[in-house]
Amino acid sequence: MKSIRRTPPRPACSAPRNVRPCPAMIAVAILAAASVAHAFDIDGVARTSADEPVADARVWLVASDQSVADAVTDAAGAFRFTDVRPGEIVIVAYKEGLALGGIRAQAVGPDTVYLEMPDPAVASLRVVSSRFDPIEGARAKLLVVSDRFHLDMDALAAKGFPSLRSDRQGLLEIPFLPQGGYAGCLVAHRDFAENYMPHVAADGSIRTIQLYPGIPLRGRVTNEDGAGVAGARVAAIRTDTAARTVPHQTRTDPEGFYVAMLRPGSYMLSAQHPDYAIPESRPVRLRASEPEPEPADITLPRAHPVTGRILDPDGAAFPGVWVDYRVGGRLYRRVMSKEDGAYAIPAPTGPAVIRVIPPDGFVVDGRLDINVDVPADGGVEAPPIRLAALPVISGTILDPDGQPASHVLLSTRDMDPPSWAITDETGIFHLRLARMPYTAEVSLRAEHAMRFWRADFTVDMTSLDENRPIRLEPFEPDIGPNNPERARNNLGLLVDRPAPPLLCPNWINADPVHLDELRGRVVMLTLWGGFAQVGDVRNRMEEMRALHALFDGVPDVAFIAVHDSGVTLDLAAEYVELFGLPFPVGYDSEAAETFDRYDVTVIPQTVLIDKQGILRYYDVDGRLLELIKALRRESGPSTP
Numbered sequence: 001m002k003s004i005r006r007t008p009p010r011p012a013c014s015a016p017r018n019v020r021p022c023p024a025m026i027a028v029a030i031l032a033a034a035s036v037a038h039a040f041d042i043d044g045v046a047r048t049s050a051d052e053p054v055a056d057a058r059v060w061l062v063a064s065d066q067s068v069a070d071a072v073t074d075a076a077g078a079f080r081f082t083d084v085r086p087g088e089i090v091i092v093a094y095k096e097g098l099a100l101g102g103i104r105a106q107a108v109g110p111d112t113v114y115l116e117m118p119d120p121a122v123a124s125l126r127v128v129s130s131r132f133d134p135i136e137g138a139r140a141k142l143l144v145v146s147d148r149f150h151l152d153m154d155a156l157a158a159k160g161f162p163s164l165r166s167d168r169q170g171l172l173e174i175p176f177l178p179q180g181g182y183a184g185c186l187v188a189h190r191d192f193a194e195n196y197m198p199h200v201a202a203d204g205s206i207r208t209i210q211l212y213p214g215i216p217l218r219g220r221v222t223n224e225d226g227a228g229v230a231g232a233r234v235a236a237i238r239t240d241t242a243a244r245t246v247p248h249q250t251r252t253d254p255e256g257f258y259v260a261m262l263r264p265g266s267y268m269l270s271a272q273h274p275d276y277a278i279p280e281s282r283p284v285r286l287r288a289s290e291p292e293p294e295p296a297d298i299t300l301p302r303a304h305p306v307t308g309r310i311l312d313p314d315g316a317a318f319p320g321v322w323v324d325y326r327v328g329g330r331l332y333r334r335v336m337s338k339e340d341g342a343y344a345i346p347a348p349t350g351p352a353v354i355r356v357i358p359p360d361g362f363v364v365d366g367r368l369d370i371n372v373d374v375p376a377d378g379g380v381e382a383p384p385i386r387l388a389a390l391p392v393i394s395g396t397i398l399d400p401d402g403q404p405a406s407h408v409l410l411s412t413r414d415m416d417p418p419s420w421a422i423t424d425e426t427g428i429f430h431l432r433l434a435r436m437p438y439t440a441e442v443s444l445r446a447e448h449a450m451r452f453w454r455a456d457f458t459v460d461m462t463s464l465d466e467n468r469p470i471r472l473e474p475f476e477p478d479i480g481p482n483n484p485e486r487a488r489n490n491l492g493l494l495v496d497r498p499a500p501p502l503l504c505p506n507w508i509n510a511d512p513v514h515l516d517e518l519r520g521r522v523v524m525l526t527l528w529g530g531f532a533q534v535g536d537v538r539n540r541m542e543e544m545r546a547l548h549a550l551f552d553g554v555p556d557v558a559f560i561a562v563h564d565s566g567v568t569l570d571l572a573a574e575y576v577e578l579f580g581l582p583f584p585v586g587y588d589s590e591a592a593e594t595f596d597r598y599d600v601t602v603i604p605q606t607v608l609i610d611k612q613g614i615l616r617y618y619d620v621d622g623r624l625l626e627l628i629k630a631l632r633r634e635s636g637p638s639t640p
Helices: 153-157 536-550 569-579 593-597 624-633
Strands: 040-048 058-062 068-072 078-084 087-094 101-107 111-117 120-128 139-145 149-152 171-178 182-189 192-201 206-210 215-223 233-238 248-251 257-262 265-272 282-286 298-300 304-311 322-327 330-336 342-347 350-357 362-364 369-374 385-389 393-398 408-412 420-422 428-431 441-448 453-460 469-471 506-508 522-528 557-563 585-587 605-609 614-617
Touching: 040 058, 040 087, 040 101, 058 078, 058 153, 068 078, 078 087, 087 111, 087 149, 101 111, 101 149, 120 182, 120 192, 139 153, 139 171, 149 153, 171 182, 192 206, 192 257, 215 233, 215 282, 233 257, 248 257, 265 298, 304 322, 304 350, 304 369, 322 342, 330 342, 350 385, 393 441, 408 428, 408 536, 420 428, 420 536, 453 469, 506 569, 522 536, 522 624, 536 557, 536 569, 536 624, 557 569, 569 585, 605 624, 614 624
Parallel strands: 040 111, 120 206, 215 298, 304 385, 393 469, 522 557, 557 585
Antiparallel strands: 040 078, 058 068, 058 087, 087 101, 120 171, 139 149, 139 182, 182 192, 215 257, 233 248, 233 265, 265 282, 304 342, 322 330, 322 350, 350 369, 362 385, 393 428, 408 420, 408 441, 441 453, 506 585, 522 605, 605 614
């Protein structure tokens, strides 16, 4: 992923994220003990970064069906949306002179959201043709704001949201991004094929995006009776290039007609509508020599309803639960249970599998999959699916001699977010997962804090055995050299040299920390930013918390983090509290001197520093604990 450059530079995250709310932006809750019987209200408050209310801001709520509701904040910055239905929503607030505030979430019950509207900055795009001539009148069709929420500009413009178009010089400005923010922008024009710019930073620079001549692909979406289907979503995915491309999407008009401006090439064309089954995708080839291709019509098959209900542990309706419908081993459709716990899938005929994706803290009580076979003359009513509280994984860890082993770290592998536990003096552990794995099987690793003993094993969440003993076995640690191809940043020039100093004017959780004062300790240092609250950053901070707890009281290991200075010190302190970090966290200088000295542009980046203050490892993913033990062993036996 490309880094985000600004002054000071904010590092990029190493994995894409779908939702990245700030601490002041609380996602709409998925209610565990759901008792919602009807549509509900969502209240909200818009405030500045200085925690002052934003009055007279326009606020829009975009539902999953692209319907848009709008509101205006009062003197206290408050707003309300009524009659909200369960499903994915985007809420965005706009006021001239401030940056957008927004959030993307799953709404299943009444709640309150808080939107932060900081100082604004401008991101600029120069829209040009293939000959680099400026294009006037190109519009921003879709914006993805700092990976936090997306805006369907066409749907919002009809409700009064500002339309963004390029001027005579081809300059298209996005004037309402947060300072240090960025956007992905899908640019469209009636005479050109759409193009997507994934990163447009609000840093004063101007990015250039080229639009190429398009070929109008036209067609009509009808049902089996030949009637046009309005509001069907038509998607064209390019198949003749290895480059990752954004699917072109458009919707049919009231009579079912659509038009898509596409570059010459090969595509797979598909259409969806919530009232019909999904047809097979059809190939389409567009040639520059044929500027008017034959219409590509699509027929939507008749749907047969597959219905059922999701119940909570007490047998009451459980709304807001995702249900997968799989045909031929592939995901066909994903729907969410409604207020009464019911779900309905417009399905084709034939066999399929229903699988519930339990929300955090729950598991399916009974069979994971429900097999159905949809007849041609009707639908199917599936049996109710009841959820139960997610059980705790418990067990006993034994050393190679069969004796109970304390100070053993239990951690999930390949789960997001990770979960962890530490054995007590009797070798017993209790590990609670954040959510149910999709396959119901959990891969775990048990590794001793002081010895090179380890065991990898799996647990079936549908048939837990609390008495199952796990025996550790000796292993050889992976202490091989750093491989820059595996690491987020290439820090090869820093290896085997004294670690650069930490130039942090402010510290959270501690007095100022100097690396020279930590000689005689193995230091785990992570450079991060709390604005990335999902994915690799969150997972690394969870791993760091686990290792800190594992080595609690061990005098020759130290844990430190340095936060990016792209946010205020107060907000960084909120992030530290949100992540529950108990160790010292430095707040980098305004000029990002620590990040620059460590040459970090992608976060999280962890380095290990030996007892002599020498930076030894930056390629640490998957082997942090064994590397810490190996560095401790270099200066003699590791003892608790």
